[in-house]
Amino acid sequence: MQNTKNTTEFNSETLELVNKIIRRYPKGRQKSALLPVLHIAQSENSGWLSSEVMDYVASLLEIQPIEVYEVASFYSMFNLQPVGNCVIEVCQTGPCWLKGSEELLAHFEKKLGIKPGETTADGRFTIKTVECLAACGNAPVIQVGTEYHENMTNEKADELLSKWTAENKCSHTNPYL
């Protein structure tokens, strides 16, 4: 089962954080808080942004919904479709490729039985390919939530997958906390 729960509205604690972020920008420039707030909204809504969630963010920041859609669809960290509980992002740019990212990706694909952009049937894992994560010295590199895992090997991938499966890893946590 894919987790597509959308509570949409933030609880008071999250709202407080959002208001704190809005206050960082000059009056009338609350749109500046859009990227931080989208990150929070995505983490609180199963790792993706539905149109309801984006409309809610628009109302919080007093901007038009289209302004949110334009931005959310521009940046690669925002998912506009449901994703699995744990999104594994595999870097595939030159420096990671030089150090075996293709083999690593193939290993994840084989282990999970899915291709990049797909989610396992149990809704646990999604694989996403990403471009340079700026950790090239420790290539190949993957990202899960706000964690980087560097100097990856197939063995390390196996260990992580077992661990994540055992603890039912969720990569969607409020990135500010």
Add this chain to the structure above:
Amino acid sequence: MSLIKVTIDNIEVEVEPGTTILNAARKIGGAVVPPTMCYYSKLEGSGGKCRSCLVKVAQGSTKDPRPMPKLVASCRTAVMDGMVVQNITSPEVMENRRAITEFLLLNHPLDCPVCDQAGECHLQDLSYEHGLVDTETVEERRTFAPIDIGDKIKLHMNRCILCYRCVMVANQLTDQRVHGVLGRGDHSEISTFITRAIDNDFSGNMIDVCPVGALTDKTFRFKSRVWFTKPFDAHRDCPKCSGKVVLWKKGDEILRVTGRKDKYGELEDFICNDCRFEHKENSDWVIEGPRKIERHSVISQNHYETEVRNRSNQSQ
């Protein structure tokens, strides 16, 4: 304020300080005017994106005569006193314009035979004047399904060249923009994201500012090729806009209503949707007389000036 002097393709012209190279060229007129696919003088902030108006600045100004290191977007570069610009006299400019045309066509479906814009399409004109006849791109094009945005406007995203003009119309003419550019890079698309009707009094102007057939008038869809219709200037008392329009008639029937465009294809006045979509009876209008279309497109010519020939050997 005193005028400043600029030379474009060896022709000198005096303009107000702050004038762009493009508008200085338009003041001269004729062949030295660079083509524009995204710039629109009536839309603030437009231009700079399509790069089809790139020109060479051979001398920056009298004070600093150094040439500019790169070609510049003439629509967004202000002239300086004593500036020397090369447009059609620069082989480098012409070569790059050909390349820009090719870039614009790379993902453009060549569906002109079924496109309502054919005949008044700026991309057609640009390709005719600057494109290669024997381009050999074998690449697959990106595709999107055509959608309705409201009951009067059709969006063929496949044809869009991402000039952003329609977004600016919505930003600058209406209170509430519901469409925009979504996605990134060559996956960018004009969209409302979720199906939302674009519904306000001036949305129809998006059709007129669109340089290609990405936004077309559904009330005119597939009714006629534009060159089989005859344009007439007409007006009516309209509480919302100037009411000054062009009626496109076949026989006595009004097939389409548009704003009045100048020789660069720009609207003289934005018109309201009432005038554009809801008044198709002759009795609705005071007809002033036939309109002369100044743009050298097929509508006014109804024939090709020169034989279409293979120009590939010139461009090598």
Add this chain to the structure above:
Amino acid sequence: MAQQILLNNIEVPGLASFDVYRKLGGYTSVEKTLKNFTPDEVTAEVKKSGLRGRGGAGFPAGMKWGFIDKSTNNPRYFVCNFDESEPGTFKDRHIGQLNPHQLIEGMILGSYALGARTSYIYIRGELFYVLRIIEKAIEEAYANGFLGENILGSGYSLDLYCQPGGGAYICGEETALIESLEGKRGNPRIKPPFPAIVGLYDCPTVVNNVETISALPWIMNNGADAYSAIGIANSKGTKLISACGHINKPGIYEIELGLPVEEFIYSDQYCGGIRNGNKLKAVVAGGSSVPILPAELILKTAKGEPRLMSYESLAEGGFETGTMLGSGGFIVMDDTTCIVKNLLTFARFYHHESCGQCSPCREGTGWMEKILQRIEDGRGTMKDIDLLVGISKHIEGNTICPLGDAAAWPVASAVRHFRQEFEDHVKLQKCPLSK
């Protein structure tokens, strides 16, 4: 050991905490500067130091500050570009993660010089864990009176905030960064006007790279002359080089500009030579966008002189036989590497990261990727190789921002120096290095 300005004390445990940093002499430059220097004197000092922008362009930092419009009462902004994402570049993360107070100290100095009362650190969204480290350090700086109202009783007040990006390399371009900071799509602005006149919220703004800003405390503590005494020609001071690829010791090294490339690659102090004793094939010396050079041209210039790690020496020979220092992202490839495939990953990167605003980059980057994929897969033709070069030429210089050039240069240079390898792909109808 080269003079360590940026990585000084970097191995000290707990350096990211205020107390440890402060005990090692941290924030003394703020005390000194707010007391003894006017803002314009700080700018003059930075100009004199010869410090150049470390994000890649190498523009003199002090000169950039000098352009800021101080003629109006509009607020002015100082923004840190922490959108590190040029493939091969991973130096800023190192500073942010291990020594955030040095960056904050630099932010205070720069903000003071420019007269900014609010400053932002824009960090790529992927590095949220570094953002959290920096935010914690900012809190400590507030608590200790180095940020906020009336810093150290000087009358100067500054607020400093962190802002995450959302995953877009283009936001490393300063006007795209400003747009993103305003909560918009990262579309670069058409210049002029430059940010120094019309920047964040239409106010005068300076955007500097993390490494540039982190060098400021040392410069203010030790003086411009001490800084400019390090280095060679117009390459003053030290530079972080992030070295990766097929070397024995990938990592981040602080070098004095002027170090011979050969020493950098083969010395145990730095990269430690090529892995498995393999032969060096090629190097991309300054991040993925700079021209790739074959072994013989990266070690020695076309004139046969030793190539040095400096702005001038790496550029020696122009694009025909030279390259650029760029961001210091040093990617080393051994003789098992397929140049075409490596280039394909770069082309895919630039295609993925093109904002899509202007037509040459939007259309050209994807086109180049498709052709390279074809060649790599053995479906390419000889004509494709020339087509590739033609496209790169028509993107270069014709775009709104430098991403177009960044996409074009690797392609043009790879074909220039490794044409045979492209032709082999076509002739064999497969990658000659594939197993």
